Amino acid sequence: MNLEDLSDITEEVAEAAKSRRHCVRVCMAASCQSCGSGEVLEGLQAQAKQNADDDVCIKPVGCMGLCSAGPLVSVDSDQPATELLYQDVTADDTEELYRSLDDDPLERLRCRTDVPFFSRQQKIVLRNSGIIDPEQIDDYIAAGGYRSLMRAVTEMTREDVLREVKESGLRGRGGGGYPAGLKWATVAMAPEPHKYVICNADEGDPGAFMDRAVLESDPHRVLEGMALAGYAVGAEHAYIYIRAEYPLAVERLKTAIKQATKKGLLGRRICETAHSFEVEVRLGAGAFVCGEETALMASIEGQRGQPRPRPPYPAEEGLWKCPTLINNVETLANIPAIVGKGGAWFKSIGTERSTGTKVFALAGRIANSGLIEVPMGIPLGEIVNEIGGGIPDGRRFKAVQTGGPSGGCLPEQYLDMPVEYDTLRSAGSIMGSGGMIVMDETSSMVDVARYFMEFCMDESCGKCVPCRAGTVQLYGLLDKIADGEATPSDLELLEELCDVVQATSLCGLGQTAPNPVLSTLRYFRHEYEEKLRPESERMPRMQIVTLDD
Amino acid sequence: MTHPPVASNPGPKVRVVTLKIDDHDVGARETDSILEIAHANGIRIPALCYLDGLSTWGACRLCMVEIEGVSKPVSACSTTASEGMKITTNSERLKRYRRMILELLFAERNHVCSVCVSNGHCELQDLAAECGMDHVRVPYRNATYNIDSSHDLFRVDHNRCVVCTRCVRVCDEIEGAHTWDVMGRGVNCQVITDLNQPWGDSQSCTSCGKCVQVCPTGALVKKGTAAGEMEKHDDFVPYLAQMRKRQ
């Protein structure tokens, strides 16, 4: 495969598109599928067959974003900002919908697209999402795919690629926000001959489904990003570690790897060069802690997913003690665009210290739940109230939770704050992987803190004492407070324990487990205090250790 | 896809560095951990899962120390020395952390010292005394754990286990049997023999007793010992580790 072949495919696909009367796209990402988009797709295909219309294309595509209105169907649009979009389509609607193709739009099912949810987004990672068929590599190639990889391995040096990534200012999208360029450079400089690239697709935060949508909607983008990473750092082998809870994403990824290998874009001697890049899929098995990079590597090696102390960092000593580059799905999905359009272009989007765009998964008490991609630095309130459409049922906004179990809850006064790595951190939360859960006045913040602590307790690997035994105690204390059984001294103990667990735990899971408690204590302390009893009503208890013989 | 290469150890030249631990100037090889350096220089840092001769596990978090210029404390067993490091091993903050970690351990399982065969010879008990942990503020979990007496010579009492994995490591790294491992996760972690079957039924166990000798508490003991009688000796471990390396 060379550049010419890519152009040929692009032309063929464009030619086929021109000869079509209509192209109807049906979202076949997991969320829409679970509301029955499969039947809608079949219904529409049956209609086309029945009418013997071979110039009408019914296309299964990836996520269109507005998951709460699914199943979604778009008509005649190959741009992210589609004009004619139908929502809540059922199998019964397909006949009427099909008839309307050559007629006026079917107003009854129409979803407005001139609203902020669509107009305020800026798509890089989700550029092809909802437009191309994720199971057709030609669709991705026709949308400009694999050009960056082809150009990189044939025209650019490793240093050139590295320079663009550094220049872009891209920071890790998995949560930590570590500059991707620095990580890449460390691995690239390592003298060892064997190196690995790992794509972290173990998206574990509850309420986060960005990576899944990317993998289900545009798997080749991630593969291209990985191959570019492999070229830049000098690695010929790669793993994608993905949750087994995402069967559809796993399947599409495996299909994509097969297709790309067949076309010579992955595998041995890619793009007719001396460079090889082989990708293998590894399944997780239900352990949140495997999102932590050292635990993830242990899991790939077939071990219990327990983290080990860092340093040494994976970039120096990673998988099988070889230098290893680990990046998350969204980070890698940004790479083809960065290499294709240049680091300077990427840097021009977003803010100075947080460049580019970020994909967020909106959920909870919000009108428009779904997936959005917005430039970094957008005010939090714009996401919640405009793009997200505000709080339904006439209720009041209370807080937005970012960063999952490692993040925090931000109250109303932060709605003006621009969303960036550093601003979120200083407000007591983190960017995290991009889950945003909106809460209204009916949510009790003590309950929310307890919920996340229960999560961390269940997901603690059990290796280090503060996390294993500390999260259990923190959960117990939060439970006691929520049940109105606690006294002020329990609250003091809660704070002290938070400090210990945060400061002494071995890995990120334990170190950040207290964050939801600390942030709710910071902004909603009164909710805790309201639940306390006076010290005089303390439950008596016996717990004295004797150290004498 | 090819499989990972055999790690080669070229054996680079090791540099010697000087650093400061609690106002003592000490010299050390840059591959040594802070804990090893401290112990070699007679500076005591509390530790529970660490044992000279076994691989570093880094899980008890009692050996946390502060390094000047680093905001968070680090575990001394897993952090190597570098030139000019200034280390504090015993600040008020670290003492507080250690006490709380010990409290968490005492409350996690059922450490009833007075009836324990290791009473008086128990590293957990000694650490509590050393760190001034004289009472436990967090509630005891009071979960019941099994006692397995099926082995002819030894007994395992999970009520006393702190999941330090010394038994797992000594069995794997020194004896080479890998009879022990850890099952479950989080607070439900427990050491097991073979397929979580009675120790006495284990086909891989050689009854060498190394696990019993390295166990810091009364979790692994010789049968037939009465309260306070179980004394342990783990000084054979560094020697055996060295002998293993020479092979």
Next chain:
Amino acid sequence: MLMERQNTERRAAPTPPDDDKRWKIVNVTMRRNGYSGHALIETLHKVQDCFGYLEDRSLRYVAMSLGLPLSKVYGVATFYHLFTLKPQGKHTCVICTGTACYIKGSRELSTAIEDRYSVKPGQTTKGNELSVLSARCIGSCGLAPTVVLDGKVLGQLTAAELIDEIEEVV
């Protein structure tokens, strides 16, 4: 790793626990990975796909085939929540406990099931009719609260609706 493979080749291949044809599928997975120890999790996935759960004799066979200690295999099998060492009921109901579902009332769903069938997530009813499980976010947050009943995702459910749905299949 190369050495490991040579060792495996020298070892006589263990015989499967019985002549069930599904062991062949398991063997293919192990062979494709060169009978290397790092294929353990992949192999356990395959065994569970084939047999529904991981029984002791399966673990023993996998351990022997991959040349791994028994305790290590047991440790890995019990570390990951998707692996189960007990047979599952005829029907399964997975309650999503992700944040969006939690905010929208997944607790009420599990309470309703507990009241009606006396089983908590992770348990199976007497007579092996229904296994109730919980999942950490199935990623259908737009439909919260969600459950997966025998592989079918049901969204925006009330407790009463869920019980009706279960009654229909059980």
